[in-house]
Amino acid sequence: MKISKQKNEKENRLLETAFKLFTEKGTKSTSIQEIVDNANVAKGTFYLYFKDKYEIRDVLITKKSKKLFLKALSKMRKNNIQNFPDQIIFIIDYVIDELVKNPLLLKFISKNLSWGVYNQTIIKLYDRPKEEQDGLYALFLKAVKENHIELKNPKVTLFMIIELVSSTCFDSILYQNPLPIEEYKPYLYDVIRNLLK
Amino acid sequence: MKISKQKNEKENRLLETAFKLFTEKGTKSTSIQEIVDNANVAKGTFYLYFKDKYEIRDVLITKKSKKLFLKALSKMRKNNIQNFPDQIIFIIDYVIDELVKNPLLLKFISKNLSWGVYNQTIIKLYDRPKEEQDGLYALFLKAVKENHIELKNPKVTLFMIIELVSSTCFDSILYQNPLPIEEYKPYLYDVIRNLLK
Amino acid sequence: MKISKQKNEKENRLLETAFKLFTEKGTKSTSIQEIVDNANVAKGTFYLYFKDKYEIRDVLITKKSKKLFLKALSKMRKNNIQNFPDQIIFIIDYVIDELVKNPLLLKFISKNLSWGVYNQTIIKLYDRPKEEQDGLYALFLKAVKENHIELKNPKVTLFMIIELVSSTCFDSILYQNPLPIEEYKPYLYDVIRNLLK
Amino acid sequence: MKISKQKNEKENRLLETAFKLFTEKGTKSTSIQEIVDNANVAKGTFYLYFKDKYEIRDVLITKKSKKLFLKALSKMRKNNIQNFPDQIIFIIDYVIDELVKNPLLLKFISKNLSWGVYNQTIIKLYDRPKEEQDGLYALFLKAVKENHIELKNPKVTLFMIIELVSSTCFDSILYQNPLPIEEYKPYLYDVIRNLLK
DNA sequence: TATGAATGAGGGTTCATTCAT
DNA sequence: CATGAATGAACCCTCATTCAT
Numbered sequence: 042m043k044i045s046k047q048k049n050e051k052e053n054r055l056l057e058t059a060f061k062l063f064t065e066k067g068t069k070s071t072s073i074q075e076i077v078d079n080a081n082v083a084k085g086t087f088y089l090y091f092k093d094k095y096e097i098r099d100v101l102i103t104k105k106s107k108k109l110f111l112k113a114l115s116k117m118r119k120n121n122i123q124n125f126p127d128q129i130i131f132i133i134d135y136v137i138d139e140l141v142k143n144p145l146l147l148k149f150i151s152k153n154l155s156w157g158v159y160n161q162t163i164i165k166l167y168d169r170p171k172e173e174q175d176g177l178y179a180l181f182l183k184a185v186k187e188n189h190i191e192l193k194n195p196k197v198t199l200f201m202i203i204e205l206v207s208s209t210c211f212d213s214i215l216y217q218n219p220l221p222i223e224e225y226k227p228y229l230y231d232v233i234r235n236l237l238k
Numbered sequence: 239m240k241i242s243k244q245k246n247e248k249e250n251r252l253l254e255t256a257f258k259l260f261t262e263k264g265t266k267s268t269s270i271q272e273i274v275d276n277a278n279v280a281k282g283t284f285y286l287y288f289k290d291k292y293e294i295r296d297v298l299i300t301k302k303s304k305k306l307f308l309k310a311l312s313k314m315r316k317n318n319i320q321n322f323p324d325q326i327i328f329i330i331d332y333v334i335d336e337l338v339k340n341p342l343l344l345k346f347i348s349k350n351l352s353w354g355v356y357n358q359t360i361i362k363l364y365d366r367p368k369e370e371q372d373g374l375y376a377l378f379l380k381a382v383k384e385n386h387i388e389l390k391n392p393k394v395t396l397f398m399i400i401e402l403v404s405s406t407c408f409d410s411i412l413y414q415n416p417l418p419i420e421e422y423k424p425y426l427y428d429v430i431r432n433l434l435k
Numbered sequence: 436m437k438i439s440k441q442k443n444e445k446e447n448r449l450l451e452t453a454f455k456l457f458t459e460k461g462t463k464s465t466s467i468q469e470i471v472d473n474a475n476v477a478k479g480t481f482y483l484y485f486k487d488k489y490e491i492r493d494v495l496i497t498k499k500s501k502k503l504f505l506k507a508l509s510k511m512r513k514n515n516i517q518n519f520p521d522q523i524i525f526i527i528d529y530v531i532d533e534l535v536k537n538p539l540l541l542k543f544i545s546k547n548l549s550w551g552v553y554n555q556t557i558i559k560l561y562d563r564p565k566e567e568q569d570g571l572y573a574l575f576l577k578a579v580k581e582n583h584i585e586l587k588n589p590k591v592t593l594f595m596i597i598e599l600v601s602s603t604c605f606d607s608i609l610y611q612n613p614l615p616i617e618e619y620k621p622y623l624y625d626v627i628r629n630l631l632k
Numbered sequence: 633m634k635i636s637k638q639k640n641e642k643e644n645r646l647l648e649t650a651f652k653l654f655t656e657k658g659t660k661s662t663s664i665q666e667i668v669d670n671a672n673v674a675k676g677t678f679y680l681y682f683k684d685k686y687e688i689r690d691v692l693i694t695k696k697s698k699k700l701f702l703k704a705l706s707k708m709r710k711n712n713i714q715n716f717p718d719q720i721i722f723i724i725d726y727v728i729d730e731l732v733k734n735p736l737l738l739k740f741i742s743k744n745l746s747w748g749v750y751n752q753t754i755i756k757l758y759d760r761p762k763e764e765q766d767g768l769y770a771l772f773l774k775a776v777k778e779n780h781i782e783l784k785n786p787k788v789t790l791f792m793i794i795e796l797v798s799s800t801c802f803d804s805i806l807y808q809n810p811l812p813i814e815e816y817k818p819y820l821y822d823v824i825r826n827l828l829k
Numbered sequence: 830t831a832t833g834a835a836t837g838a839g840g841g842t843t844c845a846t847t848c849a850t
Numbered sequence: 851c852a853t854g855a856a857t858g859a860a861c862c863c864t865c866a867t868t869c870a871t
Contacts, residue, residue: 051835069266072861083836088863197425200416201406208405209398219397228394235432248852269844280853282847290845445831463660466865477832479868487866591819594810595800602799603792613791622788629826642856663840674857679842 052090054080056104059097064145068098068153098153105146109139110177125188126237130230133206141214141222151211190237198236205232249287251277253301256294261342265295265350295350302343306333307374322385323434327427330403338411338419348408387434395433402429446484448474450498453491458539462492462547492547499540503533504571519582520631524624527600535608535616545605584631592630599626643681645671647695650688655736659689659744689744696737700730701768716779717828721821724797732805732813742802781828789827796823 058080062071073094077084091097113135122128140147181199185192192198206229212218213225220228255277259268270291274281288294310332319325337344378396382389389395406426410419417425452474456465467488471478485491507529516522534541575593579586586592600623606612607619614622649671653662664685668675682688704726713719731738772790776783783789797820803809804816811819 073863074861084838084863085836085865086834089834093862194417194425196416197422200409201402201425201429204405204409205398205402208401212397212401219393220391225394228391228398232398232429232433236429270846271844274854281845281855282853283851285846286851467867468865471833478834478866479832480830482867483830588811588819590810591816594803595796595819595823598799598803599792599796602795606791606795613787614785619788622785622792626792626823626827630823664842665840675842675859676844676857677855680855684841 051082060101064149109136125184126234137210147214202233248279257298261346306336322381323431334407399430445476454495458543503530519578520628531604596627642673651692655740700727716775717825728801793824
């Protein structure tokens with residue numbers, strides 16, 4: 042038990058250090074040497090846990106994203122929001138606010154994902170056998186049905202929403218382009234509500 | 239004159255070779271050595287024209303994009319399309335079709351641009367003093383006015399359109415996700431027409 | 436007793452696994468990690484039985500060679516061959532045939548021994564105090580005497596035979612160079628019979 | 633011209649240094665780092681001339697062997713030896729004496745070639761289009777014919793001679809086993825003369 | 830005996846950049 | 851303008867060996 046604790050501790054230290062460095066200076070220009078130096082771990086130890094720099098990056102993206110969405114979902118349930126478009130907006134709003142608070146995370150995600158890939162990451166996030174019923178896409182579908190909303194193609198709609206939000210908010214939060222995020226939100230939510238009609 | 243032709247010829251050979259290699263094997267794993275070898279040029283010559291690998295990459299993105307949009311605009315004018323939303327859709331449709339024909343270009347652009355950056359690239363494309371009146375944003379504004387279209391914030395609208403198109407079409411063309419591009423187009427154009435009301 | 440059986444079992448598992456990997460991918464590119472993984476044994480356990488990778492290799496060469504020659508000798512005795520040169524040829528022929536059947540073993544031996552070293556390995560094979568009378572060299576000497584064969588220097592003759600056989604047969608079996616082994620044998624045996632006159 | 637001289641100089645310095653280190657401590661335990669350090673050359677320079685450690689080793693073996701045999705042939709011609717077996721013995725004797733004087737070279741060759749491979753290296757040594765008539769095998773054949781010597785299969789005979797000489801002399805020179813080389817020579821030359829009858 | 834997490838020296842390789850020609 | 855040999859920092863990765871459990 043003590044051993045497995047230590048083991049976990051090293052892995053965590055590597056993950057946290059890598060995240061810090063990746064956000065500060067980008068994945069490409071962070072060397073494994075730097076990661077292990079800052080994590081106070083031997084070089085070989087890195088390879089005990091991760092195949093290479095890109096594996097630790099992917100683990101980080103998945104972990105961080107999962108955490109973010111789980112928090113959003115749980116908050117939404119607590120707030121007892123019933124109306125479907127309101128639920129969607131709530132989740133988006135929550136995630137945006139989190140990213141505003143944590144621009145490093147935003148930068149990290151944005152720098153490591155090309156167009157469209159985040160979409161797949163997020164949708165697949167919960168698609169594990171046991172939790173499938175709770176997967177993001179499954180939840181979306183279920184909610185669409187229950188709220189008697191008619192969409193020509195719900196999958197396409199979800200896809201467009203995720204892409205629109207992620208690609209535009211990145212600019213808005215980090216560069217206030219075309220508007221600061223709080224001013225941009227009304228336009229964005231307007232379009233989303235339109236998409237859900 | 240012959241000399242400056244030759245000079246230009248070397249630069250062009252470097253650009254074309256770099257483009258070919260970047261699309262085939264990615265920017266990162268293309269070395270300057272490979273570029274100059276394939277361009278039949280000495281290594282030092284590369285540095286006469288470009289600061290480093292990333293400068294030549296940026297020059298390429300801008301050149302290729304500019305060419306693409308200029309062709310789209312010129313085609314649109316020839317076709318004498320008057321109605322404003324039709325004009326927008328025509329340009330988008332033309333660009334998408336070009337990228338479908340040339341997926342290497344699409345892949346190159348997508349792999350070298352993170353969220354939101356393409357947007358800025360495109361908008362700034364023509365924002366040089368002399369051509370400002372013909373800049374993409376300027377053209378958009380002028381057309382909005384002339385067609386008596388009322389948009390709360392035209393800049394935001396243009397921004398959302400570009401981001402939505404670019405981020406979703408990448409997935410659709412390359413991976414048929416969520417739908418093959420031809421099936422996806424109707425949904426996309428529908429949303430765009432809605433945005434322009 | 437059960438314990439010592441288990442101990443022996445682990446050692447044997449290590450030996451067999453190492454042999455398999457060494458023949459498949461070479462000694463140098465087989466790591467101790469691979470050996471212990473395939474033997475289902477912990478890494479530390481390896482060091483309980485062998486000093487390093489090269490010790491286990493040497494143990495293997497000796498064990499495998501010893502087994503081969505013991506089998507050849509026992510077969511020869513069963514066949515009741517009396518004439519001395521016939522005995523020598525029989526043993527050589529038997530060993531060659533075994534190596535033809537098992538080219539991995541041949542490759543393993545050939546890749547791990549440089550010129551002349553195999554000779555010493557073989558000659559010393561039985562030179563342990565108690566068995567000296569049965570050592571290869573002792574046997575050879577005894578047989579020379581008993582058959583009233585006159586050799587200027589029996590040791591030199593045995594040495595030349597072993598070297599000639601081992602160095603030429605390797606090429607012949609594995610690469611059919613200068614001839615396939617079955618066509619080469621007559622030339623080889625001819626020379627050996629000449630050496631024994 | 634000055635450049636190509638300098639270029640050649642670096643390559644030669646690398647070759648000589650590598651040879652020295654390889655003979656002193658073996659190919660495997662000589663690192664490229666050591667080679668370039670001792671040659672006063674940057675690490676990258678090594679890769680300008682050789683793919684890896686094993687390419688420089690092979691270049692060395694071929695160069696050194698070629699030199700050795702060319703010297704032997706030229707000496708033989710000067711000495712005007714006519715009788716064929718005497719010619720063969722002369723060449724072997726010359727090469728043996730050279731290796732006795734230069735045991736490092738012998739060790740280097742012996743440590744880097746497994747059974748039978750040297751044979752091929754030597755035979756192919758001069759088999760280039762223009763010199764084919766002077767190739768070792770061609771020379772052997774021509775001489776066999778001219779001296780009206782009848783051999784069942786000259787290629788096999790040459791093969792056996794080379795292997796017998798190389799594999800036994802290594803032991804004899806370096807370890808005086810089974811006899812010091814000068815005492816061993818008569819036995820060896822006896823067998824060779826027998827082979828050539 | 831047996832384990833296997835941790836180590837870190839050491840090796841091979843790449844490549845952007847410089848500079849003398 | 852053009853060259854390309856030379857550089858050497860930087861990187862990734864492997865693996866034999868140790869040692870606390």
